[in-house]
Amino acid sequence: MNAVGVIVEYNPFHNGHAFHLKASKEAAHADVVIAVMSGNFLQRGEPALVSKWYRTKMALLNGVDLVFELPYRFAVQKAETFANGAVSILDAACCESVCFGSESGDITDFYQTIQFLKEQKQPFEENIHQFIDTGVSYPKAVSLAFQQLSDSEKYLDLAKPNNILGLEYIKAVNRQKSTIRPLTVPRKNADYHDEHFASETIASATSIRKAIFSNNNEEKEIDQYVTGPTKQLLKEYLYHYQVFHQWENYWSFLQFRLLHCLPDELREIYEVEEGLENRLLSAALEAGSFHDFLQKVKTKRYTWTRLQRLCVHILTNTKKIEMTNHSENASYIRLLGMTSRGKEYLNKRKKDFSLPVVSKLSSYKDHEILLDVKAARVYSLGLPNQVKNEMIRQEFKQPPIFID
Template sequence: MKAVGLIVEYNPFHNGHAYHLQAAKDATKAEIVIAVMSGNFLQRGEPALVSKWQRTRMALLNGVDIVFELPYQFAVQKAETFANGAVSILDATGCDFLCFGSESGDISLFHRTIDYLELEKKAFDEKVKQFVTTGVSYPKALSLAFQQLTDSRMYLDLSKPNNILGIEYIKAIKKLKSSLQPITITRKNADYHDDHFASATIASATSIRKALFTTENDNSLIEQYVPEHTSQLLEEYYHYYSDFHQWENYWGFLQFRLLQSSPYELKEIYEIEEGIENRLIAAAIESQNFKEFMEKIKTKRYTWTRLQRMCTHILTNARKTEMTANTEKATYLRLLGMTQKGKEYLNKRKAHFSLPLVSKLSSFKEKEISLDIKAARIYSFGVPNHLRLEMVKKEFQQPPIYLD
């Protein structure tokens, strides 16, 4: 049974994801689709719109066969660490292919760009440092350095987020000496950060979330952009919890954390550097909501994404010592869900998995999972008080979702 791996967030699952999934199967002729999916908090430093269990259901109902969770330690991270964790999970499960979406769509450009970066590492790193000293963000410095050193027609556009992730996926495969074969398909219609609907059927997850937050769960506005199962599961979640998760739900808790912490204490939190802890505290005193707070702390040097990741780590009290203890590969496989075909694959292959398989949290005592437990407890503060304990208990008691 050949398997193709996807690295996803499904926040929420939409038509672009359905296209990616089908294109991956068509390109590889794989019988099994394995998704490595971020859990409660995502790479851009945001709480997931709905729980990982509801997003797992979306994935399984729309064609994924197995869903593994990408641990917090890798999920809320820069591209390199995010890729290391996700690729190591696919490698551990005996996956044959990794298929990712990119702005390029040409796998040869990825290999050529990586070869160039390895060959000219010293010159490239020097250029990046020069641009960083001008006050631009690190991702912007990468893009500017690459543009200045190369003929852009022969290499990837490193200003595009999915091209950057793709580079890191392939580098992670090389580091692991994995037999995973990388394949890329061109992203269809919508850009990753689009906050408006750009076509008749394909929209970014960002624009879909924006529509849901600004129209009080009027699903009619998004129905043409998501599969029917997604629309139904979103409606079901909203009906039960009376809300979707977004940063404003957590603002009061973040503000409290900031105002009861000293600058010295904040410096222990992952990604808090260069004195920004003082700026964070000052802005927290004066801000009435999360959006206002973010606008006060935003500078040319720090991307919105990086600042949100800092806020997530403050909220979860994720310390530098915890987050940097292991950035190369995952240490367990947290199974969130499977179909009948997925179950058959697991039964045939799990004895050969190179990492322990965790199907129920209450039976797994490893220290590494403590960050996921903290993240789950904090995530529950995004729902009404009387439902929080139920949500946390589910983290420990919920067996993998099985779709027959």
């Protein structure tokens, strides 16, 4: 069975994701689609709108055959680390290809850009440092440094987030000497960060979430942009858990963590560096909301995304040593869900997997997976008391979801 891998968050699953799945399967001539999906906290440092279990259901009901969790130590990370962890799981699961959406839509652009950057490594790095010295963030410095070196149309626009991620996926494949074949399909209609609806059927997840929260959690406004299963599962989640997750749900917990921390303790947290601890502590004393807090902390050097990731690590009390004292690749594959076709693939190919498959949490003892457990417990704090413990227990008791 030929498997194509996709690296996703599905926050939530929408029509653009449905297009990507269909196009990926066609481009790879695949029988099976395997998704590596972030857990309850995401790459941009945000809590997922709904839990990983509900997003797994969305994936399976919309055309994915197997859903594996991207561990916390890769999920809430910069693009390079995020990509490395995801690709290592797809490689271990015997995927023949990985297909990602990009603003470019042409895989040749990626290879030409990688080759160009290899040839121009020294001046490129020098340019990056020069721009960082002006006070801009690292992603901005990379984009500016690349623009300064080349304005050729045959290279990628490194100001576009999906181009950047795609580049890192291919670099991860090369670094791991994987046999996975990278493929790309163009993103349709909506840009990744679009906050407003750009077409009649396709919208970014960002704009969908914005509509949900600005509409007091009523999902009617998004009906034309999400699939039927997504619509039903969002309705079900809101009815059962009474809220959708966003950073403001966690502000009081983050503020408490900060206000009872000493600067030395805060410096031990992953991504707290360059004296940021003092700025964080000062802002925590004055801010009345998470948004207000980030506004007070943000500078040109630190992007909103970078600061949100840092805040997730503070919230989960994740220390530098916990995130760096591991291999660059994943050490296990946690199975969140499968269809009957996915189950067939597992039965046929599992013996060839190069990593252990974890389907029951209590049967696998590993320090790395404890980061996922801790993140799930903290995620549950965003819920009302009457359902909080239910979600905490679910992390241990929930078997992989099966959709026949």
